Amino acid sequence: APEKPPADDDLYQALGGQAGIARIVEGLLINISENPRIVHHFQDTDIDRLHDMLIEQFCFEAGGPCEYTGDSMAESHTGMDLTESDFNALVEDLIAAMQEQGVPVAAQNRLLARLAPMRSDIIYR
């Protein structure tokens, strides 16, 4: 089951609110598109949908005024046979996107800490 959102929206604010999160997700998708380690996984993906679902998810996880309406992490990654290395590659692309947006490292780490528990739903599925 999804974890409860944070009680306050500090993290949402630190990520730059809705506009900041949109820029982070767009940077992430660009970085993935240029990352030979993982780009092949996204060949048949509806990127517009992924863009919208990632924004909802990050907003929700950061305590912002959003609901996540997408599929569960287990549902959406089953059958991809993703590994720890794939997971780490995507996380590195996310960190780079946050860095490019000037997100403070403490806030970067708080978002990553919200996403890290999803790992077991995503890899080796």
Ligand code: HEM
């Ligand atoms: C922290 C790690 C990750 C998070 C938070 C995450 C999040 C998401 C979200 C929110 C969706 C949209 C689900 C929906 O459409 O309803 C999604 C789909 C997807 N994810 Fe991930 N993901 C992660 C790791 C990965 C990794 C490591 C890969 C591959 C290298 C990957 C590949 C995909 C693909 C290809 C889709 C689209 C599935 C489809 O076309 O239906 N994800 N992910």
